[in-house]
Amino acid sequence: DKLKKDVEVIGASAITEELELDRRKGLEIARKMGFAIPESHEFKTFKEGMNFLKGRKELWVFKPCDNKEFTYVEKFPGELIARMQNDSGDKCEYLLQKKIKGTEISTEVWIGKQGPKSFNHTIESKTLMDADLGQALGSQSSTVWIKSRDGLLTAELTRMANYLSKEGYIGPCDANCIIADKPYFLEWTPRFGYDALYCLLSLVKGKLSDFFTKGFGVDFYDGYAASQRLSIPPYPYGTPKLRTLYAKDVSIMGGLKDYPLFWAQ
Template sequence: MAASNFLFVSADAALITDLAWQVYREGHDVRYYIEAESDRDIGDGFVPKTDDWREDVEWADVVVFDDIWVGSDIGTGALAEELRADGKAVVGGTPTTDRLEEDRGYAMEVLEDHGVATVDHHEFHDFDAGIEFVRENPAAYVIKPLGEVQNVKRLLYVGNEDDGSDVVDVLQAYRKAWGHRMKGFQLQRKVDGVEVAICGFFNGERFVEPVNVNFEHKKLFPGNVGPSTGEMGTSMFWTGRTELFEATLGKLEGWLAAEGYVGSIDLNCIVSDSGIAPLEFTPRFGYPTIALQEEGFESPTGRFFDDLAHGRDPDLRVHRGFQVGVRVVLPPFPFDDERTYDENSRNAAVVFQTPDRDGIHLEDAKRVFSGDTPSGAGRAADGQWRVAGESGMPIVVTGKGETMAAARRQCYDRIDDIVIPNSYYRDDIGERWIEGDGDRLQAWGYLEGPR
């Protein structure tokens, strides 16, 4: 296809850098806007930037929004809807689909309205009311913050005590420490089983096949311990419209079409031999999920998103096997401590011990060239990779193979060839599948395995 003009918009933090870089490397014209001042250097030297995305809307053939947030408020769905009304091709949601992530109670209502059974859940906007509920209904619960503060991932708490006493203790602590910001929370009954997410790309009318099955690893340390993070790594594969898909996202196909949704949508679930329990939506790209999905694309990424945004039926060819992605991070991740970041991470070098860059994906990184190098030289030039932004998440490293074990080996072999002082990462991404999650899901009839 002829080159298209892609405008990537980060209306809050910079998240979509790697996808913009991939599309740029394929020969398309790219402009990237970042709203957050602290993130403005992310992607420098990799993709061309713009200071005013609205000025570039007429130039763009495709506009891509990376998240639902505009600062501390949801809002990219409204922006995307406005642009579509003006005839623009947009990858992004709607005000209603944005609400699926921001308002967890509403998300459960949508599922229930379309015949999807949900976990027992209750919303509270008062800590005392939530504490009283747990005391009157003792059980193990998951605390999920509502609204903007849900982006502080370490506030998600999974209860361990059958009487809910630990949940009461945590809510009392949150009331003191976070009462000024945490305006509400959901208590969701804890369910045991295999945690798995089903993800599909939607073109405004229907889901594109194949669909994606992925397994998130949110805790900081191996063995799934430590504070919750946005994500430390993901394993995945591609498949057809399995029972897991048809029983969840598949039931929302007509609703999403009526909304005019375009883009990636993911539903995380707990699955057991007794059924499927949906947990939460991601009505946008997942991070680092999208980097790992890109790695699996065997058809051009730019063409896929151009077709998706224009409502065409994309030809999506993908890796027939398994994929593993690992987020490599730096202090003080996942916490905020400017002094620690300045001392250990800011502007740190990312050193590659081989010339191979396969499986290396951008997060909070920039590229610095010696001398005067025009921005367009970033298609082929290498330069010095440096840490950018303030979050301490410079890169994601991926691998793929016919088996999960082979994908893990390739991924971690690539990490071994990278030197970033003070960096750390989980070394167990993908092990849950090997140790039995895959066997259980297939025995229960929810998955067919990779196609």
């Protein structure tokens, strides 16, 4: 924010950092922008969450309030209770959010000095291996295409763009949602999103630099762009020691019937 007094800054600010890292704040702003929110409950210890989950048949998602740790999506009822049992006395502020069955899709607006300039969609795979198996990552693969200024979530993101513009923000703002009977908001990504950014830039017609120097108001190719992250061990762990510590001899919870995408592939 201090740099903005002298130079144009794209994709970074105190207000957008708060939106992403403070889940309470992010949900509050999403409601004001007109997004539907899945049923959510806040807890301060694992014991509180375990008591809430007992006997429930629906699936729930564990989300730390500070968004500094990975979320976890139950694969079968009771899985989160089993994972919390060893830490039942620990204090940890988090949300339990009811899992919505549907298609997860990100919708992004690029905000110039005069408000929204362009929109795009991303469908993303977040797990290391096929069929939603393996460690959850920020992104394993992405498919991106340009959307029109009409239709899905345009009104909500236009309101968000105008809100951030008043705060002096320039850059991208992405709303990650589950599409079921209607879009349900999950979280904000008001910054460059990896690896979707590379896909988006490959759709730019003309010079790559034009996208940034012309305030994101450029022409794009039709169709879509896709990315696939290639890696070698010990990724996604920083060292072989960490991989052994976190991944070796991990119990497989549930049964293969709880992993329908495994059988589909």
